[in-house]
Amino acid sequence: MRISELSEQSGIPVASIKFYIREGMLPRGATTSATRAEYDEQHLARLRLIQALSDVRALPLARVKEILALVDAPEDSPYATLGKAVSALPPYAEEASTERARETIEMLGLTYDERFAAVAQLEAAIRGIEAAGLAWDAETATRYAAPLAQIAAAELAPLADLNESEQVSYAVLGTAMYEPAILAIRRLAHQHLLATGLTDDDM
Amino acid sequence: MRISELSEQSGIPVASIKFYIREGMLPRGATTSATRAEYDEQHLARLRLIQALSDVRALPLARVKEILALVDAPEDSPYATLGKAVSALPPYAEEASTERARETIEMLGLTYDERFAAVAQLEAAIRGIEAAGLAWDAETATRYAAPLAQIAAAELAPLADLNESEQVSYAVLGTAMYEPAILAIRRLAHQHLLATGLTDDDM
Numbered sequence A, B: 001m002r003i004s005e006l007s008e009q010s011g012i013p014v015a016s017i018k019f020y021i022r023e024g025m026l027p028r029g030a031t032t033s034a035t036r037a038e039y040d041e042q043h044l045a046r047l048r049l050i051q052a053l054s055d056v057r058a059l060p061l062a063r064v065k066e067i068l069a070l071v072d073a074p075e076d077s078p079y080a081t082l083g084k085a086v087s088a089l090p091p092y093a094e095e096a097s098t099e100r101a102r103e104t105i106e107m108l109g110l111t112y113d114e115r116f117a118a119v120a121q122l123e124a125a126i127r128g129i130e131a132a133g134l135a136w137d138a139e140t141a142t143r144y145a146a147p148l149a150q151i152a153a154a155e156l157a158p159l160a161d162l163n164e165s166e167q168v169s170y171a172v173l174g175t176a177m178y179e180p181a182i183l184a185i186r187r188l189a190h191q192h193l194l195a196t197g198l199t200d201d202d203m
Helices: A003-010 A014-022 A041-056 A061-072 A078-087 A099-107 A117-131 A138-161 A164-201 B003-010 B014-022 B041-056 B061-072 B078-087 B099-107 B117-131 B138-161 B164-202
Strands: A030-033 A036-038 B030-033 B036-038
Touching: A003 A014, A003 A041, A014 A041, A041 A061, A041 A164, A041 B117, A061 A078, A061 A164, A078 A117, A078 A164, A078 B164, A099 A117, A099 A138, A117 B041, A117 B164, A138 A164, A138 B138, A138 B164, A164 B078, A164 B117, A164 B138, A164 B164, B003 B014, B003 B041, B014 B041, B041 B061, B041 B164, B061 B078, B061 B164, B078 B117, B078 B164, B099 B117, B099 B138, B138 B164
Parallel strands: none
Antiparallel strands: A030 A036, B030 B036
């Protein structure tokens, strides 16, 4: 298809498509004449991915590029690839100390690498919780640990059935793209509980 | 304390503090003379809250104001207050149809109000997941439902022991501020599983 059709099918303006090509986020089309290039379904899929990361995840352009670069050229192991993908996700706060996070992680008995971005992200999260006047203690952390371990295990289960390139896409994009669904379902679960149970009796 | 000390203790520049006061996000200090106002611990707590919402949650100013307004003047019921708080959180995508989200919610057996922002947020999440080439089907949704219901129930349990104003803060700020911790712990659980189990055998 021509760039105008690619634009029409993706809903993304031609100028933006050209920008993504210049930035190396989208491969050039196959040149068919001096003024014409041909695009295919893979270009369309890539544009939809860029849109999902920019719009639904609201990631800044530099972070979208990091995610795309990982999908295209992953690290040596899924462990390392996932580690890098996580560092492209918010919160981006640089934490001078990660003491509170490490305390929680060790209390929960998780194996971790202290350079892993999620450690600093948990530290930022804990400081945010406390800055808002809310509690973060062993009891609070524990209410999240077992259910999230269950989710994480279920999410990793399909990896075994994927080929290497699918594993990378699944790990990198799954980390980024399932998160908004998790948050939405938690919010819906709160609403369900308030509507069906807690509202009349306890609140 | 004077505004200079408030700035020092919060790490927020005086100009920003004055801006928050002009925007109605922070109460004025008590006037002690024509050129002096006195601030207290409540001002400091409010500044920390603004910072947590802006930095850790990376919410735009207009959304921070919505959250603060809800804490100060909640709706008639926690159900309605929580509904409004959720609409101040991302993803903000307006979805013309919420068919996919409603299909999931009904499959999961949750009671819901279709105007609740989390419905459109789930729709945006599902579209993002599929735009990234990932699956969203009954099996996928089910892996999240029971663990998140467990988390939601544990989160609502403390409400019963709080007074009305504490309930509002807890519901509104808890919705916003525990989310980054949930995401960080999920990312850490993935790393733990890859490090301890899946890496050698299955990947």
